[in-house]
Amino acid sequence: MATTSQVRVSQRSERKLITLDRSLDVLAIVVLSIGAVLMAMPFAWMFSTSLRPFGESYKLPPAWLPTEWHWENYAAVFQSNVPFLTFAYNSVKVTLITTIGQLLTCSMAGFAFARLRFPGREVLFVLLLAAMMVPGQVTIIPVFIIMRTLGLLDSHWALILPGLTSVFGVFLLRQFFLTMPQDLIDAAKMDGASVWATFFKIALPLASPVLSALAILTFNGTWNNYFGPYIFLNSWEKMTLPLGVTALRGFMASGSPSIVMACVTMTILPVLLVFLFAQRWFIEGVTQTGLKG
Amino acid sequence: MAKVQAPSLTRRWLANDRQREAVAGYLFILPTLIGYLVFVIGPIIAAVGISFTQYDMLSPAKFVGFDNYINLFKDPRVWTVYGNTVFFTVLAVSLNVGIGLILAVMINRKMPDFLKYIFRTTYFFPVLVALVYSSIIWQFLYQKDTGVFNYYLSLLNIEAIPWLSGRQWVLPSIIIMDVWKNTGFAMLVFLAGLQNIPQVYYEAAQIDGANRWHLFRYVTLPLITPTLFFNMIIFMIGALQVFDSIMVLTGGGPGDASRSIVMYITEKAFQSFEMGYASAVAITLFIVIMLMTLLQFRVGQSWVHYE
Numbered sequence: 001m002a003t004t005s006q007v008r009v010s011q012r013s014e015r016k017l018i019t020l021d022r023s024l025d026v027l028a029i030v031v032l033s034i035g036a037v038l039m040a041m042p043f044a045w046m047f048s049t050s051l052r053p054f055g056e057s058y059k060l061p062p063a064w065l066p067t068e069w070h071w072e073n074y075a076a077v078f079q080s081n082v083p084f085l086t087f088a089y090n091s092v093k094v095t096l097i098t099t100i101g102q103l104l105t106c107s108m109a110g111f112a113f114a115r116l117r118f119p120g121r122e123v124l125f126v127l128l129l130a131a132m133m134v135p136g137q138v139t140i141i142p143v144f145i146i147m148r149t150l151g152l153l154d155s156h157w158a159l160i161l162p163g164l165t166s167v168f169g170v171f172l173l174r175q176f177f178l179t180m181p182q183d184l185i186d187a188a189k190m191d192g193a194s195v196w197a198t199f200f201k202i203a204l205p206l207a208s209p210v211l212s213a214l215a216i217l218t219f220n221g222t223w224n225n226y227f228g229p230y231i232f233l234n235s236w237e238k239m240t241l242p243l244g245v246t247a248l249r250g251f252m253a254s255g256s257p258s259i260v261m262a263c264v265t266m267t268i269l270p271v272l273l274v275f276l277f278a279q280r281w282f283i284e285g286v287t288q289t290g291l292k293g
Numbered sequence: 294m295a296k297v298q299a300p301s302l303t304r305r306w307l308a309n310d311r312q313r314e315a316v317a318g319y320l321f322i323l324p325t326l327i328g329y330l331v332f333v334i335g336p337i338i339a340a341v342g343i344s345f346t347q348y349d350m351l352s353p354a355k356f357v358g359f360d361n362y363i364n365l366f367k368d369p370r371v372w373t374v375y376g377n378t379v380f381f382t383v384l385a386v387s388l389n390v391g392i393g394l395i396l397a398v399m400i401n402r403k404m405p406d407f408l409k410y411i412f413r414t415t416y417f418f419p420v421l422v423a424l425v426y427s428s429i430i431w432q433f434l435y436q437k438d439t440g441v442f443n444y445y446l447s448l449l450n451i452e453a454i455p456w457l458s459g460r461q462w463v464l465p466s467i468i469i470m471d472v473w474k475n476t477g478f479a480m481l482v483f484l485a486g487l488q489n490i491p492q493v494y495y496e497a498a499q500i501d502g503a504n505r506w507h508l509f510r511y512v513t514l515p516l517i518t519p520t521l522f523f524n525m526i527i528f529m530i531g532a533l534q535v536f537d538s539i540m541v542l543t544g545g546g547p548g549d550a551s552r553s554i555v556m557y558i559t560e561k562a563f564q565s566f567e568m569g570y571a572s573a574v575a576i577t578l579f580i581v582i583m584l585m586t587l588l589q590f591r592v593g594q595s596w597v598h599y600e
Contacts, residue, residue: 017504017505021505028399028402029408031399032396032400036412036415036416039419040415042427042431042434043418043430045430045433045434046430049433060444104324105325106325109322109326112318112319116321117311117314117315117318118315118316118319119315128325128329131334133582135534137575138337139333139340140558140562141558142336142343143332144562144563145568146335148350161328164328165328165329195313224421230559242423242425245426245429246425246429260429261430264429267423268422275414275418276414282417282421283481
């Protein structure tokens with residue numbers, strides 16, 4: 001009876017819905033584009049300011065894109081009495097040792113909690129997870145006293161030692177090793193491989209995506225760490241980049257924010273490069289943490 | 294192989310496979326276990342102990358019972374810094390998570406792949422930059438006389454805003470920067486959550502005559518509640534410990550107007566060397582974080598939808 005008109009009506013409303021859908025798609029792109037420009041503006045200002053000649057750093061209206069290319073601001077960072085290269089070396093050293101250490105300890109513990117049977121395994125694991133809830137700032141005073149007793153204040157070990165393992169990393173790897181097929185382990189056992197060999201030759205290579213994600217998260221966290229160095233370090237030659245650059249920003253500026261921005265640009269650049277090349281692992285790292293929650 | 298060799302004493306001792314596996318297990322977790330005993334478990338117990346003493350690291354600790362805790366409640370600065378921290382946490386968590394969700398829903402719409410890539414990259418990148426560097430940049434942008442923000446406001450005939458020097462402005466300014474810096478993390482987690490929703494749910498709902506709003510309200514929203522919950526917990530725990538950005542942007546000023554609880558703890562511990570008092574404040578922060586997390590989990594049971 002009314003079917004044809006009903007069909008026509010529903011077709012019309014369908015078409016209307018599709019047009020609405022299309023326009024919402026376009027609207028989303030427009031809004032996201034405006035937002036993306038706003039997001040990028042602080043970095044654009046940073047870069048264009050880093051290339052301004054002395055005395056024009058505060059130029060208003062701000063030029064978002066560099067108009068002149070005064071690279072001498074970058075040279076000035078190295079020529080000033082700010083030990084920028086020393087900071088960079090310290091940061092690389094602390095970050096590398098921490099990251100490698102964490103990969104090793106976390107994958108070992110993760111493997112044991114997932115694949116090796118020993119009495120007390122579950123209890124120990126739950127206790128570790130509970131430790132994940134404790135913020136570092138709560139334990140900082142006793143840790144400071146420990147470092148002082150060990151004579152490690154103002155040394156890189158004060159930063160490295162507490163970072164050599166992480167509950168988060170153990171958790172991440174345990175979850176991964178739980179999904180590893182048991183057959184692979186059994187086969188290795190049949191061939192007479194030791195636990196150590198099974199771990200190194202079979203489990204670790206399989207875990208490389210998770211290890212990359214953990215490596216990048218740890219690298220980034222350590223590279224950007226400010227709180228630890230702020231508490232433990234006080235001599236210039238020991239400082240890492242975030243602490244050094246912050247401590248010296250007034251000193252470096254000496255009237256020219258351009259030099260400070262040149263310095264900040266150089267410290268952000270490695271992060272940008274690593275991100276562009278390894279974006280997949282970054283995103284995997286974050287989403288893995290997200291989905292496990 | 295092992296069978297061919299003459300079994301050594303230790304070998305025989307460990308002959309049992311299970312025993313060998315257990316020993317290997319303990320050895321594998323040993324580094325992590327030591328790390329946690331020395332740098333987490335031990336310090337927690339020690340922090341509780343120190344909080345009942347008066348200790349300046351030069352003379353031996355003196356037991357004072359609950360004095361630190363009693364003084365803490367009478368210390369007006371504790372109330373100020375807690376107030377600041379809670380204000381920061383409530384706004385930073387809702388804005389970061391809310392805007393992150395909106396961004397993710399928009400990016401998840403139909404659009405060319407390269408646009409998706411560009412948006413994802415642009416919104417996520419600030420997450421990777423150290424807070425202290427973002428703060429250095431924003432400090433210049435926020436300057437009252439020479440800053441970029443006030444310049445644009447002046448074009449609109451709006452009076453210069455004391456972003457970092459006005460008592461009412463300073464915390465909102467720090468929150469704005471925090472959202473710029475961190476909302477990309479929430480976005481990325483939401484994107485993963487959205488992409489995990491099976492397409493069949495939408496198709497089934499559409500067959501039942503659901504419109505777009507219904508789809509969002511009755512399919513998308515319930516199915517991303519676990520992701521929403523995760524984001525809220527992560528952002529809340531992080532916000533309650535805010536430190537880096539405020540240190541660089543304002544150093545806690547003007548006065549105590551932007552000082553956070555962690556800044557107060559470090560000031561008491563490492564500048565005035567009141568280790569006992571600082572530990573007591575730190576313990577209260579720990580308790581607050583635990584309670585808030587437990588509360589979230591409890592309340593979460595009523596609205597988080599697990600499949």
